[in-house]
Amino acid sequence: GAGVSQSPSNKVTEKGKDVELRCDPISGHTALYWYRQSLGQGLEFLIYFQGNSAPDKSGLPSDRFSAERTGGSVSTLTIQRTQQEDSAVYLCASSSKIRAGGRQETQYFGPGTRLLVL
Amino acid sequence: AQSVAQPEDQVNVAEGNPLTVKCTYSVSGNPYLFWYVQYPNRGLQFLLKYITGDNLVKGSYGFEAEFNKSQTSFHLKKPSALVSDSALYFCAVRAPGTGFQKLVFGTGTRLLVSP
Numbered sequence: 001g002a003g004v005s006q007s008p009s010n011k012v013t014e015k016g017k018d019v020e021l022r023c024d025p026i027s028g029h030t031a032l033y034w035y036r037q038s039l040g041q042g043l044e045f046l047i048y049f050q051g052n053s054a055p056d057k058s059g060l061p062s063d064r065f066s067a068e069r070t071g072g073s074v075s076t077l078t079i080q081r082t083q084q085e086d087s088a089v090y091l092c093a094s095s096s097k098i099r100a101g102g103r104q105e106t107q108y109f110g111p112g113t114r115l116l117v118l
Numbered sequence: 119a120q121s122v123a124q125p126e127d128q129v130n131v132a133e134g135n136p137l138t139v140k141c142t143y144s145v146s147g148n149p150y151l152f153w154y155v156q157y158p159n160r161g162l163q164f165l166l167k168y169i170t171g172d173n174l175v176k177g178s179y180g181f182e183a184e185f186n187k188s189q190t191s192f193h194l195k196k197p198s199a200l201v202s203d204s205a206l207y208f209c210a211v212r213a214p215g216t217g218f219q220k221l222v223f224g225t226g227t228r229l230l231v232s233p
Contacts, residue, residue, distance in 0.1 A: 004161070031219060043162075043208065043223040050219065059220065091161060095219070107221060109154070109162040 002026070004110035006092050012116045013082055021077040021113045025094030032075050033095075033107060034067060038088040046090075049075065082117045089114050120145040122211050124224035131199045132232050139194040139227045141183075141209030151192040152210040152221065153183055162208065168192060179203070199231045 005024045013019050025032050034046040045059040049069040060066070064082075069075040079086055093107040121144045131137045143149055150169055154162040166177025173185045183194045194207060206228050210221040 006161075033220065035223075042225040043210075043221075045220040045222070048220055056220065093162075106152075106164050106167060108164060111159075111161040 004092055004094050004108055006090075006110040006113050008113060009111065010114045010116075012118065014118055015084060016081055018078065018080045019082055019115065021079075021090050021115070023075045023077070023092030023094075023110060025073065025075070025092070026108060029094035029096050029108075030072065031095045031105070031107075032069055033093040034075070034077050035091045035093065036088045037091060037112070043091065046077070079115075082115075084117050087115055087117045120149070120211050120222050122209050122222055122224040124207075124209055124227045126227050127225075128228045128230065130230050130232065133201050134198050137196050137199040137203070137229065137231070139207050139209075139229060141192045141194065141224060142190050143192060143209075143211045144190065145211055150212045151183075151185060152212075153177065153181070153192075153194050154208045154210065156206040156208065156226075158205075165194070165207075199229075201231045201233055204229055204231045 004026055007022045011019055030051045032049045035043045036046055037043050047060055047067045048056040064080045067077045089112040091109050091112045093109045095105040095107045123142045125140055129139055152167045153165040155165055156162050165181050166175050166183055168175045168185045176182045181194060181196050183192055185192050206226045208226050209224045212221050
C-alpha cells in the first residue's frame with residue numbers, strides 16, 4: 001500500500017510569513033509524529049498524536065508551532081511568523097496501534113518537506 | 119532522559135569489505151532500538167529494530183545489528199558493503215514504559231562506500 005506522503009516537498013517563504021505542512025499517514029495507522037531535521041543536526045521530535053488522546057506537544061520549540069490532526073488521519077503542522085532558524089526538513093511518520101504491553105511499533109517516515117525561510 | 123550517541127560523523131569503507139556503524143545509548147530500563155537509513159533527498163527508511171529476544175537482529179538489505187547490554191551498544195553491521203549502501207544512517211532509541219512513543223535519534227553517520 002501507499003506510504004506516508006507529505007506536501008509540499010519544498011517550500012520557500014519569507015521571514016514573518018505563516019506556512020502549513022501536510023502529512024498523510026499510512027492508512028489505518030493511528031499514531032502520527034512530526035520531527036524536524038536541521039542542517040548538521042539529528043532528528044528532533046516535535047509532536048505526537050495517538051488516536052483520540054491529547055497530543056504530546058513536548059517537542060514544539062515555541063508557540064509559533066502548532067499541529068492538528070483532523071479525523072484521526074491527515075495532519076497539518078503550522079508555523080506562524082516564520083524565522084530563518086525554522087529552515088529545516090520536516091518529517092512526518094506514522095505507526096500502527098500500540099500493542100498491549102507497550103511494544104514499540106515501527107515508525108514509517110514520509111519523504112519530508114524541505115522548508116527554507118529567506 | 120534517554121540519549122543516543124553515534125561517535126563517527128563519517129565511515130569510509132571499500133566495496134566488498136565489512137562495515138560497522140557504531141551506536142551507543144543511554145536509557146533507563148530495557149531499550150527499544152532502531153536503525154534507519156536516509157538516502158539523498160529522501161525520507162528515513164526503516165532497517166531493523168531490537169525489542170527483545172535474540173541480541174543479533176537481521177534487517178533489510180543484508181544489514182544486521184547486535185544489541186550488547188553490558189556495553190550499551192547497538193552497532194550496525196554488514197558483511198560486504200555495496201556502493202549503493204552509501205547514505206546517512208541514524209540510530210534511535212525509545213525507553214519503554216515512558217508513556218510516550220517518541221524516538222530519540224543520534225546525529226547520524228554518513229557511510230561512504232568506494233568502488
